[in-house]
Amino acid sequence: MTCATPVPETVTVHVAFRVVKRGGRKEMRLPDGAAQPRRTDDALVKALARAFRWKRMLESGEFSTIKELAEHERLAFSYMTRVLRLTLLAPDIVEAILDGRQALEITLAKVTSPFPVEWKRQHHWHSEAK
Numbered sequence: 001m002t003c004a005t006p007v008p009e010t011v012t013v014h015v016a017f018r019v020v021k022r023g024g025r026k027e028m029r030l031p032d033g034a035a036q037p038r039r040t041d042d043a044l045v046k047a048l049a050r051a052f053r054w055k056r057m058l059e060s061g062e063f064s065t066i067k068e069l070a071e072h073e074r075l076a077f078s079y080m081t082r083v084l085r086l087t088l089l090a091p092d093i094v095e096a097i098l099d100g101r102q103a104l105e106i107t108l109a110k111v112t113s114p115f116p117v118e119w120k121r122q123h124h125w126h127s128e129a130k
Contacts, residue, residue: 045098047108057069
């Protein structure tokens with residue numbers, strides 16, 4: 001544009017994206033092939049931190065049973081056992097979650113549901129979600 005060119009009153013910009021629901025929130029997802037900015041899933045990271053903290057508390061003998069720990073933390077036993085299961089995830093999957101590199105379909109709901117305990121099978125389960 002030059003100084004002699006009139007400036008339009010409005011400018012329209014078209015951005016291709018779709019809205020998807022993830023972890024109870026709505027997010028914009030860019031089309032396939034577009035560079036996707038990665039963000040850590042705060043709920044997943046918090047759950048991992050809690051799981052490993054609780055595991056450490058149990059292993060140290062501070063609490064002798066999961067039930068005792070759940071009562072101390074004022075949490076439902078069933079919730080605690082689902083979250084404690086995260087300590088069984090393969091180390092590289094844990095790292096991917098902490099770095100925000102996990103598949104978009106890997107949510108707190110997915111990892112607190114039953115998953116294979118063998119690390120080799122987890123990689124297949126993790127890659128299926130991608």
